[in-house]
Each structure stands twice: as structure tokens, then as C-alpha cells.
Amino acid sequence: MLEILRNMWRRKFRTILTIFGIVIGIFAFTVMGSMALKLNKMIDGGKRYITGQITISPKGADYMSGTTGMLPVDLLNKIKDVEGVEAVEGGVSLAVDEPDPDNPTAMSFGEPATIYSFDPNSNFKNKNWQTMDMKEGKLIDKSSAEDDISIGINIAMDKKWSVGDTVAIRGREFHVVGIFEKTMTGPDGYVFMNTNVARELFVGQNPFLKSLKDKSNEAAKISEKELAKLPVATRQQIVEAKSFKVEDVSTTASISWEDGVDPEVVVKRIKDEYKNDVIVYSPKEMGELIDKASATMNAVILGSALLALIVGLFSIVNTMLMSVSERTREIGIKKAIGASPRTIAIEYTLEAGVMGLVGGAIGMGVGVLVANIINNKMASKGAEIFLLEPSFLIIVVIFSFIIGIVAGFLPAIRASKLNVVDAIREL
Amino acid sequence: MNKIVFEAKNIHKSYRMSKRNIVQALSGVDIEVRQGDFVAIVGPSGCGKSTLMHILGLLDRPDEGILKIDGQDLSHLKEKKAYRIRAKKIGFIFQGFNLIPTLTAFENVLLAGKYGGMKLIDRKERATELLAILGLEDRMHHKPNELSGGQQQRVAIARALVNNPSLILADEPTGELDSKTSLEIMSILKKLNKDENKTFMIVTHNLEVAKECRRIVKMEDGRIVADSMRK
DSSP states (O other): OHHHHHHHHHTHHHHHHHHHHHHHHHHHHHHHHHHHHHHHHHHHHHHHHHTTSEEEEETTOBTTTTBOOOOOHHHHHHHHTSTTEEEEEEEOEEESSOOOTTSTTOOOSSOOOEEEEEOTTOOOOOSSOOOOOEEEEOOOOTTSOTTEEEEOHHHHHHHTOOTTOEEEETTEEEEEEEEEOOOSSGGGGEEEEEHHHHHHHHHHHOHHHHHHHHHHHHHHTSOHHHHHHSOHHHHHHHHHHHTOOGGGOOSEEEEEEOTTSOHHHHHHHHHHHHTTTEEEEOHHHHHHHHHHHHHHHHHHHHHHHHHHHHHHHHHHHHHHHHHHHHTHHHHHHHHHTTOOHHHHHHHHHHHHHHHHHHHHHHHHHHHHHHHHHHHHHHHTTTOOOOOOOHHHHHHHHHHHHHHHHHHHHHHHHHHHTOOHHHHHHTO | OOOEEEEEEEEEEEEEOSSSOEEEEEEEEEEEEETTOEEEEEOOTTSSHHHHHHHHTTSSOOSEEEEEETTEEOTTOOHHHHHHHHHHHEEEEOTTOOOOTTSOHHHHHHHHHHHTTOOHHHHHHHHHHHHHHTTOTTTTTSOGGGSOHHHHHHHHHHHHHTTOOSEEEEESTTTTSOHHHHHHHHHHHHHHHHHHOOOEEEEOSOHHHHHTSSEEEEEETTEEEEEEEOO
């Protein structure tokens, strides 16, 4: 081993440059890989949730793009009667923060803090995600007041909210009763809020719904006697306005199926019966959709990192080939005094492996450092973008050693096959 | 009479330099080397001395002929197996010392012992002993570039001896040394031959070196033309 290190150090500058190539490759691999791990963890959490229920959205709305429509409560009640359906829970989701009027299109990395409606009285239970582990306090339940909320850890950190605090969301005061354990996925950035209150906030932020509600409130003030005196057309408008109910405001609904029932069969039944009213997302379809998106994303992220790594690999190949050519004389001597071709091959392969290992360890170290710095900065905003798993980091270092071994293989074989007499004639 | 440690019969070797140019380096060489021999192979450049040394040292294979070390027929030995015999039975001393530059004198000797299959403790003991015999006990942990030419060649001698080989082949061992150091090196080899009955075959074109040997084999045009014992 000492000889390997000495040989590496013979051409210091060249060795440093070669190792630098590996450092860059492994740095990219560590950072990109950790980013992919984080995204995968988030996606896995989302997938776990979404495949634990049947999700429906109004026809004409696109669940994936967020285009909204409404699911009236009467419709949801009818779907509840479909064979195999256990429970249906309509709800809304909206951003915690109101858009910045000076910069309405501002984007942030990661999922923005989101309010999810939560109905403690609903029988709906996601098959894969039945409860939240709490870091502190409790998840809102039947005994909670309407203004009680439970929040994700990222929101708690970003907004510095604690259990017992009274906080303002979209101009209304709420009482924080619980903070979830870190999940590394969606719920870290969620506020779980009573469905009725969430609907009111949702209506308040939507100009169209708000005007409907205002009209409804105005119409409610008109008595039946006064209504009878009005012209038919006006009367019809007022009756329509009166029919608006906040509980009809659901942008999506989650459906759970009865135990022992195939959810795909339930999906088919809902599709057959309500194909003109709702779009149905089956757990299987959603899982496949997520897998496809995840695979593409991983390929792009890891592909770019691998590209950097391949450049590093070729720099080792080049260095080792030069080294073999420079040390032909030495290889000849070693073979003359009894070194076997295998011994020579192992020596050169190990030298390349050590080069990969040193570059890998440094690259991984720098990657971890950079990822930690960025994570710490982003943590306050609840948007850590790297997941540094020890097992992944160990794999990165082992991988860099293997890369070195692979890169050193060809030069090592060349060295081991050198003809002793030819090598000695170079003396 | 001492036992034969090395035997070569009717050795032929040719090199194809180009399509039409084939050089006959050795044409039917016969030679026997006995335990304790101190042989000089002399002759003009291109007479086949080095080729003979390469073949005797199992660094190259003859086209034809029989080669035996300690009675073992090695004529058809493949390179893949030759290194084992080379490591244990043959020691090499080269003109340019040819020590591994990144290793100390001690480590250079140890390396040959390692290739020869010696245990670490044994080779450490043997290397220390040999370097001490050769007067290098205080230079053991110096690298070749910190040693004089004569000291480097003494390290090379220790390296050649570490596995206690049957035959030590020396190719112009004094070629890069001044006359005083050359005499020193030759006297070391002679002493090892006399005191430890080591067998040496020295390839040289230096007649002063050859005169130090008890037996002189003269080569010309790939053949042995004279083989005489000095009185």
C-alpha cells in the first residue's frame, strides 16, 4: 500500500489533476444523488398516499395541473352509494401564503406551504397513511375547535410557529395544536385545517366563488314574500344565488374502499356511473404515473452525474496508461526478479483504485459539505433539497473505488503483459 | 565435481527484425554451469551474450534446445509459470543497478524476497543480514537516489541473493562504475562465490572483469567458440 501511495506521489501534479477529475465527478454524483434521494423520498411519500385512495376531480378539471372545478356534496353522496365505496371526503387545498401582490408569479424551490382540508368527522381513511406521527401536540380531531390546526415540521420551522401559538393565515387567526414528525415528504409542508374553515378560505381567495357567495348572502336577506313580488327572471337569479352552499366547494375528493374489495373494480364502477361528472384516478394508474415521472427524473439527474463521473474515469485511464508507459523499465525489473503478471496487474489496478478512492472520498466530503450548507440555508424555508443517507454515501465511496479499479484494468493488463525482454531492453 | 545447476543444450534463437530480415542470435549453444562456478561470458557486441543471458534467466524462450535448472527441464516452460522459477532459482544483477526508485534499499531487497514467496519475518531477517554483509547496514533505509553507484550495485547484489538462488546472472555488473568501485564489486562477488559457494555467470565485454572469473566462455556470432578455466 505504501508503495502504491509513493507511486501515486511520483507525479504529484498529474495525480492531483487526475484525482481532481474524480473529485468533480463524485461531487456531482453525491450532490445529484442526494437530490434524487430527497425527491424520490418526497415522491414515494406522495405515491404512498395517492395509492392508498381513489381520487376524483370534477370533469373538466385536471388534478395534475391544478385546474379546478367543483364537486357538489350531492354528487359525493351519490358516489358514496357505489358498491364497494366505504367513504368519500371532499375537500380543498390552497397555499398558506397569499401571493405577493408585487411579485405574483414568484416561485420557490420545493412544494409551497399548503393548507389541506381535514374533516375529523369523516369515515374516510387512506389505506396507506392512516395517521400522522406527532412531534408535539395532536392531530386535529372531533374534539378540536374549528380554528385549530396541525402543521408540518417545515412550516413550524419556517414560520417559527409552536404548539399553543395563535397564528394568522390569510387574515384569520388559528390555534396550533400539533406539529407532525418529519416525514421528508408532503406533510412536512402541510397545514391540516378543518374542512369547513378551509372551504371558506378557499372561497375567499377565488374571485368567482367569492362573488357567488356574496350574492348568496345578499339573496338570503330577501324574504319569500319579497321574492314573490320580483320579475320572473330576477327571481330565478336570486333562487340560483341562494342555492350556493360553501359545503359544495370541493376541488377533489378522496374515496376509500371497503376491506377486501379490489379498488380497481370500484374505480371502474364509479367511472361507468359518473363518467360525465368526474375524472377518476385509480391507485394503480396514479402509481404508474408517478413511477414513470420518477424514473425520467432520476435518469436525468443521475445521467448528468454519471457523465461527470465518466470524464473522471477516463482521466484515470489516461494517467494509468501514461504511468505504465513511464514505468515500463520498472515493470521489466519486477518481472525479472519474479513478479507474476497477476502481481503486476493487481499493483496497477489497486493504484487506480486508490486514486478513485481518494478522489471519491474527497468528492463525497465536499458534496456532503455543500449539500449541508445549502440544506441549512433552505431548512429555515422548509425546503431542504438534499437527503444525505449514510448508506448512499458509503456506496458513493465504494463506487469511486470500483470506478478506479475499472479505469485501471486496461492499463494494468497492459502492464502485466509487457514482454520482460522488451522492457529490459529499455534499460 | 560439483553438481550441474544449469544446463543448456543446442540452444537456438532468432529474431525477426522485418519480413525478410531474420537475425540468428544463438546457433546451437551448449553450456553447463556447476555449483560454485564463476563464469564470464565474453564476446563482441551482437555476439549473443545478452540473448543467452535472457534465455538462461528464463526471460526469453529459445526457438529450439533443452534448458535445465537443477535437473528440471524448463525447455517448454510458459512465461506464466517462468516467474516462479525465476523468483526462486535465479538472481539478476543488471548494469544500471535497476533498483525500484520509490523503495529504500531494504525494501528493494524485501520485494524480491516477497516475489520468492518468503515470509515477511524471514525476508526482513535475510535482507538485514545481506545488506550488513555488503556493508550497507547504515544505508538500508535510503532510497536509490541517495546512494552511490557502488552502493546501489551492492543493494542489487543483496536483492539477487535474497532468495538464495541456484544461479546469479550479472549483466555488465560494473558497466556503470569507475574502475575502483568495479574492483570492489568484483571482489564482493568473488567473496560470495568463495565463502558461500554461490554460482555466478557474468556477461561482460570488459576483459579486466573477465580476468577476475575462474572460467571464461567466449562467444562469437551466436556460438560458443571457447570455454576455458583460468589457472
